[in-house]
Amino acid sequence: METTIYKAVVEAFIKQIPRSPRVPAVAPFDTCFDAKSFGSSRVGPAVPQIDLVLPNRVVWRIFGANSMVQVNSDVLCLGLVDEGLEPATSIVIGGHQMEDNLVQFDLAASRLGFSSSLLFRQTTCSNFNFTTAA
Template sequence: MAGLGRSNVSMPSLFSSAFSFPRKFTVCLGSFNGVIFFGDGPYNFLSFNMDISKSLIYTPLILNPVSIGSGRVSFEGDPSPDYFIGVTGISINEKPVALNKTLLSIDKQGNGGTMISTVVPYTIMQTSIYEAVVRAFTKELPKAQRVRPVAPFSACFNTKGIGISRLGPRVPIIDLQLPNKVAWRIFGFNSMVKVKDDVLCLGFLDGGFKATTSIMIRGHQLEDNLLQFDLAASTLWFSSSLLFRQTTCANFNFSCLKHYTKTGLS
């Protein structure tokens, strides 16, 4: 386990102080292995002969002024050490999903908003958001028969009629809309989970009506996405799926690094 939160005692802050490199870290998690980098790039992949940091998209990191939940290293009155981004809406196949957008903002008690977390595998959404997403997703997938749910998922489909591409199952594209007309695009590889030979489930979970955080983007949706957290600039740089570039987090080219700390994950 590694503490990577927004605090002065987290690994990114301590390494930055000890080795005098930028207060940044980058996470690239794969299905079987991945990497974490402390400091800056370059980020080259074996099958992608280019520094991918040149084509990353960015969005501000938002500071939640209230530390929420249990088990976090913080003190009363401190801001949250977690990473929040400003999702402003959700689209499926580029069609906006009707939802209560007040839930996407963080209130004075620290509730609401969108957090990035790797604690558990699947993204959690407040009930009204989740139900709206499932309705819109199902409407855009008319040729796939809805089947009995397989726990912990509630929206499952027969694979008949769902094709496969290098980006995973051919299902509706989910966009998390961000400020400045930026979107975090989620393709089938990150949106669907194969639970049986003939059943795929939408890999999002219902977090309940009283969910403290409205959206928590988690492990499965982060796989083979490169995320750079620039703590000094309070900015998240992200790639969306590396599969779109015909590579994965497991294909990183370490020979391009000379003076940067690197840690392999397995």
Template structure:
């Protein structure tokens, strides 16, 4: 099992992924999208976009496929729902709010952006090099997960 470096950034508005991860995510996201949701021409800077009228809304955001980021244990993951995975860019278009890293000048395979973190509780325990986080706080019951930070 290969361990990938990852970080959380307040400066990056959306999550940036290494090319192989980005390609796998977008392919899976499109394949899991309900068949009645039509893909549309991307709106810059996004590359994976859909007709907003085809996607329903709930208290968890757009009814988009759930994204689960696996962490240090098999059963520990961060669930990202439509509220944090999809951004409405205009009246007709909703896009996947993840980007492909086009440069090789930094070592992280995943940089979690502020859009994916919003409305989540994130707690940094620097003395124990751990990070705790909740899934989207729109849920009635919130669970806190703890992951070991890379040093």
């Protein structure tokens, strides 16, 4: 993420979890926490969701499984990276954020389609049946 966006997201995220102890950064991540301070849910660590609001008020909601990276048994890091003040694009959605979400790129119509986390349906992309309607 571009620096000003990154800082705003991190600040808002941290403000939602004031009792979760921070731990030293683990490269490439700057915002890391004591993993034991979070419970778990069907969609990963029980942390605040991150909503990316797209045009026409479409929201891509990112849950703990896609926002947090378990770097070791004791440390969870916010899986976002500060790309500086002049990155090629202001936000890049990485593979970790897209994991277990169905994403469809319609290049002809310049459209993007996406599901919410498949973990809500008690499945993952690795075992999702693509031959039937969801």
